[in-house]
Amino acid sequence: MEKSMKKYISIPTWIILFVVIFGFGFFIGQTSQPSIDKVGGLTNKELGQPANVDFSLFWDAWHMIEKGYVDRLDLDIQKMIYGSVKGLFESLEDPYTVFMEPEQSKIFLDDMKGSFEGIGAEIGIRKGILTIISPLEGNPAQKAGLKPGDKILKVDDTLTADLSLDQAVGIIRGDKGTEVILLIIRDEWDETREIKIIRDTIEIPIIKWEKISLDNEDEWIAYIQLYHFTENSANQFRKTVKQALEQNPKGIVLDVRNNPGGYLEVAVDIASWFLPKGELVVAEDYGNGYRNEHRSKGYESLENIPTIILINEGSASASEILAGALRDIKGIKIVGQKSFGKGSVQQLEKLKGGSSAKITVAKWVTPAGTNISKEGIIPDEEVELTSEDIDEMRDPQLDKAIELLK
Numbered sequence: 001m002e003k004s005m006k007k008y009i010s011i012p013t014w015i016i017l018f019v020v021i022f023g024f025g026f027f028i029g030q031t032s033q034p035s036i037d038k039v040g041g042l043t044n045k046e047l048g049q050p051a052n053v054d055f056s057l058f059w060d061a062w063h064m065i066e067k068g069y070v071d072r073l074d075l076d077i078q079k080m081i082y083g084s085v086k087g088l089f090e091s092l093e094d095p096y097t098v099f100m101e102p103e104q105s106k107i108f109l110d111d112m113k114g115s116f117e118g119i120g121a122e123i124g125i126r127k128g129i130l131t132i133i134s135p136l137e138g139n140p141a142q143k144a145g146l147k148p149g150d151k152i153l154k155v156d157d158t159l160t161a162d163l164s165l166d167q168a169v170g171i172i173r174g175d176k177g178t179e180v181i182l183l184i185i186r187d188e189w190d191e192t193r194e195i196k197i198i199r200d201t202i203e204i205p206i207i208k209w210e211k212i213s214l215d216n217e218d219e220w221i222a223y224i225q226l227y228h229f230t231e232n233s234a235n236q237f238r239k240t241v242k243q244a245l246e247q248n249p250k251g252i253v254l255d256v257r258n259n260p261g262g263y264l265e266v267a268v269d270i271a272s273w274f275l276p277k278g279e280l281v282v283a284e285d286y287g288n289g290y291r292n293e294h295r296s297k298g299y300e301s302l303e304n305i306p307t308i309i310l311i312n313e314g315s316a317s318a319s320e321i322l323a324g325a326l327r328d329i330k331g332i333k334i335v336g337q338k339s340f341g342k343g344s345v346q347q348l349e350k351l352k353g354g355s356s357a358k359i360t361v362a363k364w365v366t367p368a369g370t371n372i373s374k375e376g377i378i379p380d381e382e383v384e385l386t387s388e389d390i391d392e393m394r395d396p397q398l399d400k401a402i403e404l405l406k
Contacts, residue, residue, distance in 0.1 A: 058084070082355070094360050095125035095165045096346050102354030104166060107173070109356075118173035119180065120202040121146060122260035123165070124316070124342060130160040130168050133340055134258035134314035137205050137227055144197045146184070148258055148314030148340075153192060154183035174199045188387070204228050207236045209244060212253075214406060221405055222249040223398070226270070229262030229318040234269040241273055241301060251306040251405040253398065254326075257336060261317020264294065264345065271325045272297035274307065274332070281325040284345050284362035285371075292362065308401040309334045311377055312385065316340035320377045324366035327380070333404060334379040336397045343372025 062080075066072060082101050089099045100108055107116065120139025121132055132150040135141035152160050155171050163171075172180060178199050185192045205227040211220045222244040226237065244252070261267075264282075271281045277298020284292040309323045311334055320339045326332040345362040364372045381404070383397045 078353075089357065089359075090164060094344075096342075096344055097358060097360045098164065098166050099357045100166065100355060104170070105350075105354060105356040108358075116173070116202050117176045118199055118202055119144075119146075119197045120200070121172075122314075122316070123152070123168060123172070124260075124340070125165055126151075126340075128161075130163065130165075132314075133316050133342070134260045136202065137258070139202050140197050140200050144195050146182075146195065146197075147186065148312060149187065151185045152182050153185060156181055176200050204230060206230060206233050207240055209240050211247070211249075212402065214250065214402075219250045220247075221251040221253060221402065223253045223255065225255040225257075226259055226319075228259060229266040229270075231263065231266075233262065233266045237270050237273070245301060249305065251308070252302065253308050253310060253401045253405070255310040255398070256315050256319040256323060257310050257312040257397070258314035259316070259319040260314065260340075261319050261321075261342065264318060264321065267318035267321045267325075268294045269297065271322055273299045273302045274326055275329050276300060276303065279325075279329050280367040282321045282367070283365045285365050286362045291365075303330075306405055307332050308404050310336050310397055310401055311339050311379060312337045312397070313340055315377070316342040320372045321364055321366070323377050324368075324370055324372065327377075328367040328370075333381065334377065335381045335383055335401045335404070336379050337382060337384065338379065339372075339377040341373060341376035343374075343376075 065080075066075065069075065082099070085099045089097055119141040120136040121141035122134045122136070124131055124133045130152040132141070132146050132148055132152065134148055135146045152168070152172075154160060155168065158171055160168055172182075174180060176199055180197050180199060182195050182197065183192050184195050207224065207226050209222055209224045212223050213220045224237075224240060224244070226233065268281045275281065275296035275298070277296055277300070279296045279298075281294045281296055283294070286292070307326070307330075309326060309332055311319065311323050315323065315336075316339060320341070320343060323334055323339070327334055343364040344360045345364060346358040347361045348356060348358055350356045366372065366377075370377070381400055383400045385395065385397050389396060
């Protein structure tokens with residue numbers, strides 16, 4: 001009896017011991033398992049994995065949502081991935097470094113080709129505030145009275161303080177014929193004002209030119225207004241130069257007021273009409289001791305023609321590069337008001353599934369060493385253009401440029 005009792009006791013003891021050992025091993029295995037391995041339905045887990053970076057917090061959070069979120073059966077995994085990547089970019093606190101989902105990416109690429117629907121204004125973040133860089137010529141924003149430097153506090157019922165630049169663009173843009181209401185504050189106003197704008201198809205103008213006669217009717221200057229540095233701007237500028245030179249102008253006024261910029265390569269190409277081959281147009285400072293220098297191609301057709309450049313607070317990016325290079329290398333005078341100061345280099349990278357990203361990779365420095373982001377371009381002759389001037393169809397900035405050319 002005693003023997004059988006011992007035998008009876010020994011069997012469940014080993015079972016219990018086995019269960020304890022197995023359970024302890026399972027617990028150790030689970031707690032030591034890499035966080036990413038707890039997440040189901042993922043591919044390319046190891047692709048491009050950076051060294052010495054612990055992603056366990058991210059994957060633990062993902063696992064927590066996947067296993068515990070009340071609506072976990074309805075999770076949109078692709079949307080979660082996009083949201084994660086957006087958060088990564090937003091953590092850099094650089095309004096020009098952004099991730100774009102496929103729809104946003106298509107809109108951006110269409111913009112650079114020159115046609116979209118919206119209000120027709122370039123906007124940016126200045127000192128943390130959504131700001132009008134430039135209303136585009138002949139488009140709804142300009143017709144509604146928006147000006148460079150106007151601060152947008154609200155779009156319809158949405159406050160802009162916590163919006164990224166792309167989020168703001170997304171809610172301001174809309175279908176042709178629809179209305180958007182912007183709450184605007186302007187430095188010269190005592191209080192905010194609501195401005196209603198009807199969206200339309202936006203055709204980005206590129207360039208226009210005209211002859212301005214001087215006191216001697218046989219002498220004239222070529223007034224060239226460059227609105228944007230798009231894919232076609234270089235070719236359009238080439239055609240304009242050819243037309244103007246055939247008529248032997250005494251001088252040129254190059255107007256990049258309210259020109260928000262665009263492609264760096266186009267700015268270099270246009271500068272090449274004024275600068276000898278090999279002259280520095282702009283340097284990209286990558287912050288690690290490396291500088292990438294962009295130099296003139298040396299077309300030189302305009303090298304010996306007296307030129308004045310017009311800028312204002314709506315002149316940004318490639319406009320500032322062009323103005324800075326022509327002044328630093330050729331001593332060409334600049335008239336108007338201080339430029340916007342958008343002097344960083346964004347690189348566009350196409351990503352999987354039609355998404356893309358703009359990432360700031362460097363800062364622009366003019367040939368004389370001006371850091372455009374910090375300083376902007378300060379004109380040699382500072383001339384204000386007031387609301388009264390606009391109402392009365394006066395342009396004292398252009399008048400000053402013509403005076404200097406005389």
